[in-house]
Amino acid sequence: MSSRLGIIDLGTNTFHLLIAEPNGAHFKTVFHESRPARIGLGGINKRVITPEAQDRALAVLSYFREKLDSFEVMPEKTFAFGTSAVRNAENRQEFCSEILEKTNIEVTVIDGNREAEYIYYGVRRGADIGDAPSLIMDIGGGSVEFIIGNRSQIFWKQSFEIGGQRLMEKFMRNDPLSQADRRALYNHFDENLIPLANAIHQYAPEKLVGSSGTFDTLVDMDFHFRTGDWPPPAQTDFNIPLEEFYRAYTLILSGNHDERMAIPGMIELRVDMIVVAVCLIDYVLKTHGIRQIQVSKYALKEGVLAELMAR
Numbered sequence: 001m002s003s004r005l006g007i008i009d010l011g012t013n014t015f016h017l018l019i020a021e022p023n024g025a026h027f028k029t030v031f032h033e034s035r036p037a038r039i040g041l042g043g044i045n046k047r048v049i050t051p052e053a054q055d056r057a058l059a060v061l062s063y064f065r066e067k068l069d070s071f072e073v074m075p076e077k078t079f080a081f082g083t084s085a086v087r088n089a090e091n092r093q094e095f096c097s098e099i100l101e102k103t104n105i106e107v108t109v110i111d112g113n114r115e116a117e118y119i120y121y122g123v124r125r126g127a128d129i130g131d132a133p134s135l136i137m138d139i140g141g142g143s144v145e146f147i148i149g150n151r152s153q154i155f156w157k158q159s160f161e162i163g164g165q166r167l168m169e170k171f172m173r174n175d176p177l178s179q180a181d182r183r184a185l186y187n188h189f190d191e192n193l194i195p196l197a198n199a200i201h202q203y204a205p206e207k208l209v210g211s212s213g214t215f216d217t218l219v220d221m222d223f224h225f226r227t228g229d230w231p232p233p234a235q236t237d238f239n240i241p242l243e244e245f246y247r248a249y250t251l252i253l254s255g256n257h258d259e260r261m262a263i264p265g266m267i268e269l270r271v272d273m274i275v276v277a278v279c280l281i282d283y284v285l286k287t288h289g290i291r292q293i294q295v296s297k298y299a300l301k302e303g304v305l306a307e308l309m310a311r
Contacts, residue, residue: 004030005308006073007301008064008080010107012040012141012165014213014269017064018301019071022309030071035060036269040085040141040165049089058102065103075104079304082109084142084163112159116145118303120154123211125306126236126298135205135290138212138299139277141165146196148203156199162192164273175256177275185276189283200288207292208284211299214277217270219295221248224264236297245293249278
């Protein structure tokens with residue numbers, strides 16, 4: 001019987017499927033793919049998953065279902081998690097029921113706290129974050145998770161509903177982003193991230209450790225800029241020098257959609273949301289005087305995997 005595990009992360013923008021084969025304390029990735037579902041589009045700030053978003057979700061999950069079947073992952077070894085867009089949608093019950101009915105994938109909706117925990121376990125597995133407190137940050141389409149922790153424990157964690165899709169719908173009225181909208185965006189961070197400021201004051205993290213979406217793209221941009229190539233697929237722990245982040249930040253904010261698309265390393269999936277996301281990274285770095293950026297290629301799904309393997 002196959003011992004393979006299937007983990008699905010139903011993100012607000014992107015759905016991810018990881019099929020892994022546990023082997024002692026390690027695992028082998030059998031299959032891994034991310035596909036845009038954009039379930040937050042058009043409805044996230046109204047707390048609803050639109051019919052169009054539901055159709056996109058079903059299309060991606062039907063494809064994932066085929067993959068799970070072809071790799072012989074048992075239904076009881078398949079774990080699917082709904083995050084910000086799902087947990088905040090007033091029609092989440094209907095959404096999850098329809099998925100179960102049409103794809104035989106049962107979705108567990110998790111709260112922001114649990115999401116932050118899984119992200120921490122994933123990040124820690126992908127990168128050596130060290131003994132000093134680090135600020136871990138995962139920018140999703142619906143929420144942003146901040147965790148302060150080191151390689152052995154979490155000191156503080158909180159999920160904030162200020163993800164990229166929400167910010168884009170509220171603040172990105174022009175492309176490129178206007179000065180006025182950028183100021184409004186930074187004021188929004190000031191108002192919404194007070195608990196983060198208090199936690200940073202208390203634990204004084206020395207570096208930022210990023211995971212998911214935007215951070216993966218920043219790593220790709222850095223590698224393309226320096227080597228003309230993509231990063232090595234097996235590497236999961238990266239450093240982004242501060243000047244490289246600001247080179248990318250300047251490029252991203254100065255251009256429009258098409259100009260950003262032309263940046264080596266950019267992908268269609270992130271080309272617009274990355275604008276508000278790098279603003280958030282810049283805000284955190286500058287407000288809290290953090291001068292080091294590390295990136296872990298592992299996030300929520302690898303955290304779920306780590307927990308399943310520890311059982």
